[in-house]
Amino acid sequence: MNQKLKEIGEKILLFWRGKSKGQKGMVIGSFLAAVILISVLAFFLSRPNLVPLYKELTLEESGQIKETLDGRGVQSEIADSGTTILVPAEMVNSLKVDLAAEGLPESGTIDYSFFGQNVGFGMTDNEFDVLKLKATQTELANLIKGIEGVKDASVMINLPQETVFVGEEAEQASASIVVTMKPGNKLDQTRVDALYHLVSKSVPNLPADNIVIMDDNFNYFNQNKENDPTVSNYASQHDIKMGIERDLQQQVQKMLGTMIGQDKVVVSVTTDLDFTQENREENLVEPVDKENMAGIQVSAERISEAYTGDGAQAAGGTAGTNEGDVPNYEQSAQNGNGNYERTEERINNEVNRIKKQIVESPYKIRDLGIQVMVEPPNPKNPGSIPQERVDDIRQMLSTIVRTSINKDANANPISDQDIESKIVVSVQPFAGKMQALDNASSPAIPMWVYIAGGALLAVILLLIFLLFRKRRKEDEYEYEEELVTIPINVPDVNEESESEATVRRKQLEKLAKEKPEDFAKLLRTWLSEE
Secondary structure (H helix, E strand, O other): HHHHHHHHHHHHHHHHHHHOHHHHHHHHHHHHHHHHHHHHHHHHHOOEEEEEEEEEOOHHHHHHHHHHHHOOOHHHHHHOOOOOEEEEHHHHHHHHHHHHHHOOOOOOOOOOOHHHHOOOOOOOHHHHHHHHHHHHHHHHHHHHHHHEEEEEEEEEOOOOOOOOOOOOOOOOEEEEEEEEEEEOOOOOHHHHHHHHHHHHHHHOOOHHHHHEEEEEOOOOOOOOOOOOHHHHHHHHHHHHHHOOOOOHHHHHHHHHHHHHOHHEEEEEEEEEOOOOOOOOEEEEEEOOOOOEEOEEEEEEEEEEEEEEOOOOOOEOOOOOOOOOOOOOEEEEOOOOOEEEEEEEEEEEEOOEEEEEEOOOOOOOEEEEEEEEEOOOOOOOOHHOOHHHHHHHHHHHHHHHHHHHOOOOOOOOOOOEEEEOOOEEEOOOOOOOOOOOOOOOOOEEEEEHHHHHHHHHHHHHHHHHHHHHHHHHHHHHHHHHOOOOOOOOOOOOOOOOOOOOHHHHHHHHHHHHOOHHHHHHHHHHHOOOHH
């Protein structure tokens, strides 16, 4: 028996020695992997299947339930930073019923059911008001929790004291709400507006403007006020102002960036806009010939009369104060010699009648300021940029300001001194670079692309290595077969007829002397076959 075991051990040792280092490593690695896998499976199979009993608990509620379960000897674990209780799966339903019978978990909140269970005749009005306010806050918090995506909510309501005087106006209530959102969820504007409406209608005398809603990260949820004309006008005016400033900034940035370099110029534009709108109607009458202040003659009538002789009525009229007489008028002679001449001319002129309905522009650029920072070619030497270049920049900016500001027809032109006061050009080195406005930032390659590329390259190299290794082993195996099958003819020195075993022995001896490496390979092949 011992001899047989010894032979088996020698065969195993011989088999192990015949393996290469790579094969030995694979055998050891496989054995260790099997041991680790069996150990992991045994560990997980021996553990009880724990599932959540309650989720999203407060730390106080988790402590109460954990203490109760430990007192009953039930195996339990706490997960999710103390907000989840895990128990064996087969005990979940029974534990929920038992704990509910004991009033667990206790949330510590008061709802409207409290009044039907605890209110008695000994409660004062102040105590009743406090409990009613607490119950209202709890009910509002429960309503908010019912909104999709909301994990928890806390509500604080401030109710003013009711006045007993008729003439005094009652103060308005206010409310503050803190909402905790579930991971990956966000309140859209429609739900925020609905939340404002819900709270405003749940509390008497609580306008929506007195409600503040925020999340646990101090982000405020503001009510949408697009229907408010004041807010709408402000938003549109602000958009127009920002659009004009952005267009001018891009224009100046592009122009100066082409001349100096996009990374050498920073431009800032500020505007003052006048949004006063005016609708008026003008009815104007102007002469056709403005130089002579004359119109076009449409029709003309000229009458001329002349008389000389006796009985001619001289110029004058009838003196007196009778009806139809002209007072203090020279009386004309009725008889005698005289001259009489009368000229009458009637001319109808046509003039230009202009009717204008004027609608002023919705906005005017009342004032404009441009601030430009320029970095010299050599940041350490501010004098590396010539003064002529700075003067050219000022001249370009002056032209932009002069043509952009709205000018009334009757107003005096803007002076050069006023233009200069609206332009600032500063030459100094930049501590931090900013990208040009027109140059879009090149998209950065994500890190996962590099990781995936490296993993793919490693897999390709591994496949190439295994392919060459397999081909090398096949070549060695073919070479060994050739050594075995191809007979080596050794000339017979003694010219004697020898047996087949003698011939093979001599061939092997010769092979061992001349090619010891091939002989060793052949020997290993025989041992592995045995």
